[in-house]
Amino acid sequence: MIFVGIDWSEQHHDIEVQDLDGAVLATARVADGVDGIARLHALLSGHADVPAEVIVGIEVDRGLLVDSLVAAGYEVFAINPKSVDRYRDRHSLSGAKSDAGDAKVLADLVRTDRHNHRPVAGDTDLAEAVKLTARAHQSLIWARQRQVNALRSAMREYYPGALTAFGTDLADRDAVAVLAKAPTPELGRRLSTTQIASALRKAGRKRNVETRAAVIRDALRAPQLSAPPLVADAYGDTAKALVAVISALNLQIAQLETVLAERFEQHPDAVIYRSLPGLGDVLGARVLGEFGDDPDRYADAKARRNYAGTSPITKASGKHRVVLARFHRNRHLADATIWWAFCSLSSSPGARAFYDRRRAADDTHHQALRALANRWVGILHGCLRHHSDYDEATAWSHRDDGLSHAA
Secondary structure: OEEEEEEEOOOEEEEEEEOOOOOEEEEEEEEOOHHHHHHHHHHHHOOOOOHHHEEEEEOOOOOHHHHHHHHOOOEEEEOOHHHHHHHHOOOOOOOOOOHHHHHHHHHHHHHHOHHHOOEOOOOOHHHHHHHHHHHHHHHHHHHHHHHHHHHHHHHHHHOHHHHHHHOOOOOOHHHHHHHHHOOOHHHHHHOOHHHHHHHHHHHOOOOOHHHHHHHHHHHHHOOOOOOOHHHHHHHHHHHHHHHHHHHHHHHHHHHHHHHHHHHHHHOOOHHHHHHOOOOOHHHHHHHHHHHOOOOOOOOOHHHHHHHHOOOOEEEEEOOEEEEEOOOOOOHHHHHHHHHHHHHHOOOOHHHHHHHHHHHHOOOOHHHHHHHHHHHHHHHHHHHHHHOOOOOHHHHOOOOOOOOOOOO
């Protein structure tokens, strides 16, 4: 067998090849692209008879380079950069670092410690497509929220009537429609009920249009503190730009949501995911995409929980022992599981009872949700392993409050 460390970058990749004893068989720097990858394969074929004899360590788990390595039949380990950094200290404490040196560290790591790391998952193309679409959808939602926060911050300085009319949800279609027409208090006071109602209809509102328009009109015309006209106009220009960005993001988020639902529907495990309380098309797609569909990826429910970041960690030394939440985790999956737990409270009596017991034990709202999310991940693992839909009685038949979980 040979062990290959690849330190990748956008322009080139540094390679080191070692044998079982750690002797260096070859080093190289290859360009990114077809010619560089062809040269890499030619280099490795000169030291291994079959692809299964090639063990590769690299710091990424996706991309065209990783795809080409997996397609060639090599066993590929995606090593967390933080692990590589810690492993580097085993060889030198000077702090020196180079691309060639990192390739050596990766080769040494997969030669001696690959049993402590996870190979690149063998997910299907459909699962990968669901993950990429779900991440894009989620990232746009986060981007929209940043714009909404900026808009709200600006309006607190010059347009409190708009915040009274629309509250904190400035990405709502009603808010976007009206603020696009009246980004300043002066323009807002001039809007008639008919103009507001027309804007609401164009934005898609079909019910209670006149009533809602009257409420908005009253809020915009109510007495409020005002900024100097020039300052208000400057803020209005800013608000108009932010509203335009939010409107565009709303459109793209809706389009991606449609595509995401279609791809999720095509996956054979979608029925199982949707059978779990709290998981619809969007959250179900996020969870499926982040977990993947490789049936051998997780040895047991604990391994899946660890990957999700819902299980706590324990730090113990001598008489000191503390249980903490995991903060280094997949943030896309962590966000999805917390929302899953929250959404399940209204549709699963077992989840509600579990949450209430945690709260009665002095957990905060977020602590109780994290513990519930941990429980849901274990239930999901059981459903996928047995290829069965969720059953409320089976899932909550034995009481496990998990009161030892992290704060």
